[in-house]
Amino acid sequence: MSRKIIYPAASPVTVLLDPADDAAVTRAALAAHNPSAGRVTVHPTPAASARALALDILAALGKPTELPGDWGTQGPPVFNIVGAWILALPITRLTVLRAHLLDEKIWSALLALRLRTGVHLVAVCHTRRPPAVVRTALRDIDHHTVSTDHHVGDLLAKAPTVPPPRRGAQGRWITVPALAYLDSHQDFPDCHCTPPQARRPNVPERAYGIDQLAHRLATRTACPQLVGALATAVFTGAPLTQLYAVRAGDLDAGATTLTLHDRYRTRRPGFVTDCGIFTVPPWARPFLLAAANLVHLSPRGDDSLFSTGLPRVLMSLTDFAEHCRLRPPQPAPAWPRPRTRRKKRAGPPTIQWYNGIDALSCKYVSYEQWLRSAGGESPPA
Structure with a gap:
């Protein structure tokens, strides 16, 4: 290849503990979602697999989750597609809710995505301490743990308001x-x-x-x-x-x-x-x-x-x-135009x-x- 990709430096993983499972924390994390500002919040599908989480991230990026034709099965892995968009937009922070429910395979895919894109991964665990699967996944990874009981900086800061694109002609050719x-x-x-x-x-x-x-x-x-x-x-x-x-x-x-x-x-x-x-x-x-x-x-x-x-x-x-x-x-x-007695219904x-x-x-x-x-x-x- 004529050009070799250079992976950006990855920020330390942040484990955000919310032991009370406060609804206000979840609302604040979702309110911080703003892809145009480089921040994405994902609420994983319950009992999700690694592929399902990748599709959830694509949906959070505003992309359809249905991949065209046979490309979804014969094309590149979905996490590679996610990484391509994260690098291109670019996305600097990825917040994942309910991270304490993710299994080893999903954590492995998430950490590989973080390594390739340099995105700041924020894992929100609704527990008093990081569960065993999280501790095992982050054993050799630079990370730090914070709690919602203390000041969490701008992790849950509300995203700036972005005017929606003009959609008056959305259905027109x-x-x-x-x-x-x-x-x-x-x-x-x-x-x-x-x-x-x-x-x-x-x-x-x-x-x-x-x-x-x-x-x-x-x-x-x-x-x-x-x-x-x-x-x-x-x-x-x-x-x-x-x-x-x-x-x-x-x-x-x-x-x-x-x-x-x-x-x-x-x-x-x-x-x-x-x-x-x-x-x-x-x-x-x-x-x-x-x-x-x-x-x-x-x-x-x-x-x-x-x-x-x-x-x-x-x-x-x-x-x-x-x-x-x-x-x-x-x-x-x-x-x-030919004249007809009966007007035909206009199709596509x-x-x-x-x-x-x-x-x-x-x-x-x-x-x-x-x-x-x-x-x-x-x-x-």
Whole structure:
């Protein structure tokens, strides 16, 4: 691999004793939950396994607990996915309630997560003293024990209020011109040039556009590859085959720039032209960082940034875009519209994706020609 992950220094584990099992302590711990401020509080599922706790942490991070397709069984371990998001967001403190009920396997997974991410682990035990399983797990781990009977500093401090994202357009389709070439069928062989700086393509400029788009990407899947690839397509206009050719080394350490190669020097007016170095917008950096972190936490023998290395275990990127209700510019409907006596009930719209090939003649057609033949308008340059 071209880049090796460096685990951050882990803070000592804090064991917070709450012998009275005070409801106010639990409410305070939950009120301290704020992923945008780097603090996450998890209330584990009763009798949870290590996998169930990992899914609980994903839910606390605002991610769906249902992993797409067969990726949940054939993909990387769930705790690796959790670690990738914790490093990317980043999360600095992880508070786990009812920690005295966790078994040895769960404690082993939690401590491994702490070691890989450097997160400050706060284990809330509703007992007078740490139970035997906790003492055994922390025997060789730097830790300290505090009690709610004394001052616990800012462990239970209330999280600052964060205004919720605008959701007025949550159910609407957002037309993203940069997705026009996403489903284009074209190969992108390896290229090792030093590309010049490239300009950004058109993205939604309406008031809800970018914020709502980023919110949908962050909350519709827990798979870093899917969300990272679609986010990259939004700010680069790259097609699917080019995204799958991106390597982890093409993303710099801070996820501020991403290099895309196009050895064929394909001309797509208004979008990617030749090879280029793109500036990653701030809203997309956590998604790309999570994808890169998962590559390093789960080595698969290659450093492909957006490919899982396992065939047919993820939904297609166009299906995920439709799941997020994102679409490319659509051809205009047929005109005049046929008149019918009975109005049909409107169902989910059929999204048309441009693939660069005329299905009848099997010849390459430009996106402008495809839109023009369907009665649509060309995308803005």
